Amino acid sequence: MTAAREDIPIAADEDVVRVRQIVRSFAQRAKLSLVDQTKLVTATSELARNTLTYGGGGAAVVELLGEGRRQGVRASFQDSGPGIPDTALALTDGWTSGRGMGLGLSGARRLVDEFDLDTEVGRGTTVTVVKWSR
Amino acid sequence: MSAVERIPILKIGDVLLASIQVDLQDRDVLALQEDLAEKITATGAHGVVLDISAVDIVDSFIGRMFATIAATSRLFDAHTVVVGMRPAVAITLVELGLTLGEVRTALDLEKGLAILAELGERAPR
Secondary structure (H helix, E strand, C coil): CCCCEEEEEECCHHHHHHHHHHHHHHHHHCCCCHHHHHHHHHHHHHHHHHHHHCCCCEEEEEEEEEECCEEEEEEEEEECCCCCCCHHHHCCCCCCCCCCCCCHHHHHHHHCCEEEEEEECCCEEEEEEEEECC | CCCCCCCCEEEECCEEEEECCCCCCHHHHHHHHHHHHHHHHHHCCCEEEEECCCCCCCCHHHHHHHHHHHHHHHHCCCEEEEECCCHHHHHHHHHHCCCCCCCEEECCHHHHHHHHHHHHHHCCC
């Protein structure tokens, strides 16, 4: 029996790789297609790096979801960083507050089925994404 | 902290070949960028081939590094071709909204080398 949930601290570069590997194995267990696996892993790679770069580190929670006949994977990224003052702007293609091309959040959103951004200035940011099997 | 993974760079004629076989950490990609710049200046190579046939995801950071490697190579009169991109990776990159700048792409190593040879002929040295 493999766990249906995994908590991953994000404190260094190699944790981003670890997130990718764990999300990949969950996506395979949820029987996502290869393209959907790749989209989800890419999205979570962006989000894990955001947590590290902008949030100053944090944690990821990856869960296997079952709803009727379909299965899915939920990944949540939480940090206690500065938060995002203007979420509409942060979700715009090409907008970046730091290094990168500003595709992290907006790009990640396009790659998943459900996307939730919860942020408060001075408190931190939590981004949750879900990808379902078809 | 784990050590930086050094990606081997092979020289074939005046082309440098880097075949990425590991799950890349950001600092591995940065190291590759530096190693390639040094190797181009040391060898006078006119082409760089990045083989990503074993790479199962390219996110915006890794993609941007490919573009940076290509731009840096141009300063040393070398062209860069990325070869072997997996279909799932290509589909994801398009949806992510990433363009690879001046990076040329080819289906496989053979076609990549052909592109470099052609680029070399067009600008005789």
